[in-house]
Amino acid sequence: MKLRPHGLINFRDTIFLQNRATRSSTLFRKEGICLKKWASLALTCMLVMSFLAGCSGKNEPAKEEAASGGEKKTEAADEVTKFSISLRTLNFGYVEKSPDINADKWVKRVEDLTKTDMDIRLVPHKEYEQKMVQMFATNDIPDVVQGQGGTTGKEMAGSVEAGVFMPLDDLLKEYGPNLLKKIPKEAWNRMSYQGKIYGIPEWLGNPSRRATWIRKDLLDQTGLPVPKTVDEYLDVLRAFKKLGVENPYMGRQDFKYADTFFGSYDVFPYLSQFEEADGQVQPKFMDSENMVKALSTYKTMFDEGLINKEFATINPTTFKNTILAGKAGIWTMNANELIQWQTQLQDTVKDAKLEIIPSPVGPDGKGGYYLYGDVARSYFINAKYKHPEKIIQFFDWMVSDEAEQFFTYGVEGENFTKEGDKINYKQPTDAQAVDEERYRQAFLWMVQDTTYNKGSLNLTEEGKSLMSVFDNTLANEGRDGIEFDPRLEALKKNPDIAPLSDTPPPLLITHMVKMVYGQEPIDNWPKVIEEWKSKGGSDVLKEANERYQSKEGVFLPRK
Amino acid sequence: MSSRTETDARLPASMKRKTNKDNGIWRLIWKYKALYLISIPSILYFLIFKYIPLGGSIIAFQDYNIFKGFSGSDWVGFAHFAEMFKHYDFLRILNNTVLIGLYDLIFSFPAPIILAILLNELRLVMFKRVIQTVVYMPHFLSWVVIAGMSVAILSPTTGVLNQLLVLFGIDPLYFLGDNSYIRGVLVGSGIWRDTGYGTILYLAALAGINPELYEAAQIDGANRWKQTLRITLPALLPTIMILFLLHIGKFLDFGFERVWVFLNALNTENGEILDTYIYRAGLLSQQYGYTTAVGLFKSVVGLVLVMMGNLFSRKTTGESLY
Numbered sequence: 001m002k003l004r005p006h007g008l009i010n011f012r013d014t015i016f017l018q019n020r021a022t023r024s025s026t027l028f029r030k031e032g033i034c035l036k037k038w039a040s041l042a043l044t045c046m047l048v049m050s051f052l053a054g055c056s057g058k059n060e061p062a063k064e065e066a067a068s069g070g071e072k073k074t075e076a077a078d079e080v081t082k083f084s085i086s087l088r089t090l091n092f093g094y095v096e097k098s099p100d101i102n103a104d105k106w107v108k109r110v111e112d113l114t115k116t117d118m119d120i121r122l123v124p125h126k127e128y129e130q131k132m133v134q135m136f137a138t139n140d141i142p143d144v145v146q147g148q149g150g151t152t153g154k155e156m157a158g159s160v161e162a163g164v165f166m167p168l169d170d171l172l173k174e175y176g177p178n179l180l181k182k183i184p185k186e187a188w189n190r191m192s193y194q195g196k197i198y199g200i201p202e203w204l205g206n207p208s209r210r211a212t213w214i215r216k217d218l219l220d221q222t223g224l225p226v227p228k229t230v231d232e233y234l235d236v237l238r239a240f241k242k243l244g245v246e247n248p249y250m251g252r253q254d255f256k257y258a259d260t261f262f263g264s265y266d267v268f269p270y271l272s273q274f275e276e277a278d279g280q281v282q283p284k285f286m287d288s289e290n291m292v293k294a295l296s297t298y299k300t301m302f303d304e305g306l307i308n309k310e311f312a313t314i315n316p317t318t319f320k321n322t323i324l325a326g327k328a329g330i331w332t333m334n335a336n337e338l339i340q341w342q343t344q345l346q347d348t349v350k351d352a353k354l355e356i357i358p359s360p361v362g363p364d365g366k367g368g369y370y371l372y373g374d375v376a377r378s379y380f381i382n383a384k385y386k387h388p389e390k391i392i393q394f395f396d397w398m399v400s401d402e403a404e405q406f407f408t409y410g411v412e413g414e415n416f417t418k419e420g421d422k423i424n425y426k427q428p429t430d431a432q433a434v435d436e437e438r439y440r441q442a443f444l445w446m447v448q449d450t451t452y453n454k455g456s457l458n459l460t461e462e463g464k465s466l467m468s469v470f471d472n473t474l475a476n477e478g479r480d481g482i483e484f485d486p487r488l489e490a491l492k493k494n495p496d497i498a499p500l501s502d503t504p505p506p507l508l509i510t511h512m513v514k515m516v517y518g519q520e521p522i523d524n525w526p527k528v529i530e531e532w533k534s535k536g537g538s539d540v541l542k543e544a545n546e547r548y549q550s551k552e553g554v555f556l557p558r559k
Numbered sequence: 560m561s562s563r564t565e566t567d568a569r570l571p572a573s574m575k576r577k578t579n580k581d582n583g584i585w586r587l588i589w590k591y592k593a594l595y596l597i598s599i600p601s602i603l604y605f606l607i608f609k610y611i612p613l614g615g616s617i618i619a620f621q622d623y624n625i626f627k628g629f630s631g632s633d634w635v636g637f638a639h640f641a642e643m644f645k646h647y648d649f650l651r652i653l654n655n656t657v658l659i660g661l662y663d664l665i666f667s668f669p670a671p672i673i674l675a676i677l678l679n680e681l682r683l684v685m686f687k688r689v690i691q692t693v694v695y696m697p698h699f700l701s702w703v704v705i706a707g708m709s710v711a712i713l714s715p716t717t718g719v720l721n722q723l724l725v726l727f728g729i730d731p732l733y734f735l736g737d738n739s740y741i742r743g744v745l746v747g748s749g750i751w752r753d754t755g756y757g758t759i760l761y762l763a764a765l766a767g768i769n770p771e772l773y774e775a776a777q778i779d780g781a782n783r784w785k786q787t788l789r790i791t792l793p794a795l796l797p798t799i800m801i802l803f804l805l806h807i808g809k810f811l812d813f814g815f816e817r818v819w820v821f822l823n824a825l826n827t828e829n830g831e832i833l834d835t836y837i838y839r840a841g842l843l844s845q846q847y848g849y850t851t852a853v854g855l856f857k858s859v860v861g862l863v864l865v866m867m868g869n870l871f872s873r874k875t876t877g878e879s880l881y
Contacts, residue, residue, distance in 0.1 A: 129842075130842060133625065133845070136626065137625040154843075154845060157625060157845065158624070158625075158626065162624075162626035253823060254823075254824060309715065309716060309733075310715065310736070312824055313710055313714075313735050313736060313823055492844055492845070492846065493846075494840075495839045495840050495844045498844070506824070506827065506839075510824045510828065512824070513823075513824040513825055514825065517736070517825070519825075534647075535647055535648075
């Protein structure tokens with residue numbers, strides 16, 4: 001799962017709408033000519049006609065498919081491989097503002113380099129899941145479909161099970177040797193369904209993405225050392241409070257990006273966080289002792305004013321704005337945002353200095369946030385597509401050195417110059433060019449290790465220190481658990497008891513927030529667990545244990 | 560057609576009259592062919608976008624799978640409905656929906672009527688126009704914006720409303736973080752947004768009242784209050800009844816977005832309604848059959864309410880939708 005944590009997203013589905021509109025308007029014009037006679041009725045008829053045209057539009061994709069299917073055969077002999085591919089816009093400004101992504105110069109360049117002709121169909125970031133389901137339901141499925149993570153995620157809507165896509169094992173052996181070599185086994189495991197590989201993953205080498213951020217300048221003012229344990233963290237927060245920091249610890253709705261201390265006690269109530277206790281598999285939040293400790297920590301913060309009294313209604317935008325206005329001391333954010341936030345924060349607070357420090361450790365001496373999945377994006381090939389080997393080759397190229405240089409630095413002469421073997425690449429500074437670079441490096445480069453962009457970070461000092469944060473600080477922390485993929489059936493039944501990748505089940509959130517606000521005693525936690533069980537949790541436990549015994553779709557903790 | 564007219568000639572007179580009547584309808588249609596032609600798009604619109612999709616409701620009785628479609632999915636009969644009534648939270652959510660609907664009916668429905676009558680009493684035309692425009696405005700704001708504003712206004716530390724309360728010596732209240740206030744916030748925000756816009760129809764009806772009635776009342780010595788009670792209200796009654804019946808039909812349709820944007824962990828218990836539940840269970844958890852059943856239940860209740868309300872209204876006031 002690639003989670004874009006902040007900012008409001010504007011979503012459009014221009015492509016589909018535009019196609020539909022132009023199609024019906026040409027028909028409209030054609031029919032209009034023969035209706036000159038009855039001037040008074042012409043308008044009415046045209047209305048009817050355009051209406052009918054709009055309806056008949058539905059049948060057209062089928063025709064198109066048939067037509068392009070025919071073309072494919074002839075092209076097989078030629079060099080250019082034609083295929084359609086759906087891609088989520090990922091909230092990238094460059095993609096969403098592009099009038100026609102298929103006419104984009106970078107897309108054209110990729111096509112030239114790989115001898116392909118892509119028909120990219122953008123899927124709006126915010127409505128991704130719904131649009132994907134719609135796409136499957138209307139059977140208007142492109143040749144290559146981009147998923148997010150495994151084979152059985154919600155966005156896939158059961159399409160892999162239904163046989164919409166083809167197994168790739170043999171093809172990969174023959175046409176994708178570099179893919180098999182470069183992509184780690186964990187990522188391939190995620191792409192398997194009933195022992196067969198169904199998708200090509202864009203992988204995440206270091207799944208520990210979220211980090212604990214601190215205002216280093218403020219910490220220096222307090223004179224305290226970098227905190228390590230929960231108690232030391234609380235002391236720093238208290239010192240921040242004395243300094244007049246409005247939000248010593250930055251809270252947020254539903255504990256999202258505000259779950260630091262649940263990590264210390266290893267009780268994340270999330271989807272991937274099951275554990276084995278007394279021979280039974282159960283969610284980590286059932287560890288009452290540690291859950292009570294974690295909740296008490298939040299309650300202490302709440303009572304002492306170390307966390308905003310209104311954190312239950314702080315949304316992502318307010319969260320970010322408060323931090324960037326210099327009103328927060330410690331918070332959680334994805335580490336890759338570090339350089340950007342540092343720059344933005346310095347616009348308001350000149351002396352601000354951000355640093356990522358190791359997350360607070362709990363009784364077991366460990367801490368950190370939940371680990372992301374091994375797969376960021378994944379690509380599935382339509383079982384009806386005639387030349388899958390060409391597509392495998394296309395993706396195989398993505399992990400080549402040529403591709404790495406192209407996507408990282410762009411084109412020689414235009415974006416960088418070469419002196420012998422040394423590449424001189426000037427990183428763009430104006431917003432538009434930054435957008436374009438990000439688009440080239442992260443969107444168009446479809447298969448890569450998405451931990452960070454090595455070539456680009458290596459160019460600056462900040463970049464190098466960020467890489468060291470990933471390799472030294474983050475690589476050593478993070479909480480993982482037993483995960484079930486495909487998801488447990490019992491969790492699908494009742495959304496109230498089902499956790500998401502980074503949010504607790506709604507039922508638990510209600511109690512957790514109330515306990516921190518003092519509306520319910522924290523010692524009630526065992527009762528909350530009973531309530532969770534009675535509302536369908538028992539079925540979840542039963543199914544989890546059965547699945548665990550039979551080892552079907554079970555992923556063991558990586559740490 | 561022509562063979563039919565030939566047989567017509569040989570038929571007895573009594574039967575002939577009937578077919579003449581038939582022909583009458585066709586003749587009428589032919590006579591107003593332009594009007595009928597114009598109405599074709601809207602008839603088609605209702606057929607294609609309203610009536611045909613109704614057929615999709617059959618997935619409420621199926622274990623619907625999008626790859627198998629209507630024809631391939633397994634039939635499960637009333638299982639989804641049984642599951643719905645057995646669901647531990649169903650009563651709570653239905654209770655919320657009914658209560659919020661009821662508050663909406665009691666507080667939001669009369670608000671535009673009162674506002675329209677008040678506006679009608681204003682003398683200065685310019686002032687009236689300005690007020691009208693100002694009260695229309697909020698209707699054009701999206702719920703997301705309204706929720707954002709509400710969070711700011713209702714905030715216990717920085718919100719305007721709570722600062723006012725503190726001035727009067729009342730402790731600040733966390734309006735959005737408390738089960739006991741959420742229904743009030745939901746209905747209140749609706750009143751703020753839509754009252755002004757809702758006055759349009761009433762103002763139109765008020766403009767249609769014959770001024771002579773008021774003049775006669777003045778001569779008889781009725782004051783403004785009496786005039787409102789005896790002339791304005793009775794004149795508005797047909798409009799009120801029609802709008803009331805339409806409102807009743809949407810009794811359980813409080814709306815998804817306007818609730819969703821206000822919900823958080825502290826107020827879900829009293830704020831969650833059927834629409835938000837359908838969204839969570841259906842779209843987020845992809846239980847299409849089950850949530851269609853919940854939606855169908857909601858629609859049937861709405862239909863029954865409209866029919867009952869209509870019957871009641873026809874019996875008592877003589878006004879009805881159909």
